[in-house]
Amino acid sequence: MTDPINKKQRWFSLESNPTLINSYIQNLGFDTSLYEFVDVFSTEDWALEMIPQPVAAVLMLYPLTEAQTSTEQDDMVATAAAQDSVWFIKQRIGNACGTIGLLHALLNAPEPLRMFQSGSWLESFANDCPIPLDPIAKAERLEADSKIAKLHDDATSSEANSTDRGNIDDDVLTHFIALVCVQDRLYELDGRKEGPVDHGPTTQMTLLKDSAAVVQKFIAKDPTEMRFTITALAPKQSD
Secondary structure, rough: OOOEEEEEEEEEOOOOOOHHHHHHHHHHOOOOEEEEEEEEEOOHHHHHHHOOOOOHHHHEEEEOHHHHOOHHHHHHHHHHHOOOOOOOOOEEEEHHHHHHHHHHHHHHHHHHHHHHOOOOHHHHHHHHOOOOOHHHHHHHHHHOOOOHHHHHHHHOOOOOOOOOOOOOOOOOEEEEEEEEEEOOOEEEEEEOOOOEEEEOOOOOOOOHHHHHHHHHHHHHHHHOOOOOOEEEEEOOOOO
């Protein structure tokens, strides 16, 4: 069973748009001069081979249909020992899954990428919410943080968006999750779930291909659905 979303807080949903996301994480305090999010156009090899390696994390946006949610109880949450090595936060703010997914991606990235900009929001939040802190306690600190609410809102109203953000009370029927490699295991991180979901062995070099296999399982549940998008945090290519 998942915790209820905090009805007192509701944000505008974040768009799955690398230009927007890169601007947002830069404002949070992530250095995008070396790594940035890029579109992954398919789970097929031709598309994966276009992405510079090694990938640090993968984000997936998918539709919250009955076909997806009805099987969530079958997901095996990782062991307590594994959870001690994975940064995980619960989602309790409505429509915050984009920011939650990005936090899961950035705070589980390889250590050199976790050298966030000094004095930034991301550095402060990472220091305030270390891995051992309970996922709900992390969520409570996020809920009480007016700065991240403003940064998220600025991102959703940015000119970089390709669509209008709509009304804050609109039903949002898609959801972000992150796929990361921690200690050579592939974890699905979804703030709606009780903890990290272990999808088996991986490495930083095979993370994208292994994540694509996980994405394919989601797609197989909804073969006629088109509302799947994938982005990867990949080495930045020189212009």
